[in-house]
Amino acid sequence: MISENSLNRIWEGCKNNDRKQQELLYRVLAPKMLAVCMRYTADRDEAQDVLQEGFIKIFKNIHNYRGEGSLEGWMRRIMTHSAISRYRKLRPMMLTAEISENCVPFYSAGQTNNRLETQELLSMIQQLPGNYRSVFNLYAIEGYSHQEIGSMLGITELLSRTTLHRARGILKKKVIQRDPSYAA
Numbered sequence: 001m002i003s004e005n006s007l008n009r010i011w012e013g014c015k016n017n018d019r020k021q022q023e024l025l026y027r028v029l030a031p032k033m034l035a036v037c038m039r040y041t042a043d044r045d046e047a048q049d050v051l052q053e054g055f056i057k058i059f060k061n062i063h064n065y066r067g068e069g070s071l072e073g074w075m076r077r078i079m080t081h082s083a084i085s086r087y088r089k090l091r092p093m094m095l096t097a098e099i100s101e102n103c104v105p106f107y108s109a110g111q112t113n114n115r116l117e118t119q120e121l122l123s124m125i126q127q128l129p130g131n132y133r134s135v136f137n138l139y140a141i142e143g144y145s146h147q148e149i150g151s152m153l154g155i156t157e158l159l160s161r162t163t164l165h166r167a168r169g170i171l172k173k174k175v176i177q178r179d180p181s182y183a184a
Helices: 004-014 020-038 044-060 070-091 118-126 129-142 148-153 157-178
Strands: none
Touching: 004 020, 004 070, 020 044, 020 070, 044 070, 044 148, 070 129, 118 129, 118 157, 129 148, 129 157, 148 157
16 A cells, blocks of 8 residues: 555646556555446456556646545546546437336445455446446445436436436345345
8 A cells, every 4th residue: 555645746747748657556556446446447458548548648737636635535536537438428328128116225335244245245236237336336335316317328317317226126136145144
């Protein structure tokens, strides 16, 4: 793990267009940023494409970071927006017809009693259809409101709520299939 002081020195080098510092920033933060990208993409190859696009945006907009908040947080936001932009370009947002209308809400993360490992849950989220995965991640993990999600994805607030409800239903079914004790 790199210290905040070291990260700031690297960032200053990046602002001065020092290629070695840019490469170092990439090597240090790419694994964390790839994890962000993986939440919004279908596979690792697509996530790596989003990662590259995100770092290009970071380096093009390097002087837009004003030092307010964490640098890593600013970069995460760029990665999230890069993934959403890519998703909007490649796949139009539409509901999957085979999902039933009567999905029940998913348990909150605090109710898992550690029986369901975090990695298993993330894997289940990764298996959601693209639009469901995006809305679920933006709402449950990134903390955006349905209004903000609707604006980012070009959908209505109601569609964002419906999509989240259905994503939770799919996840609940997957969790119950894995461990029937969650059905209670």
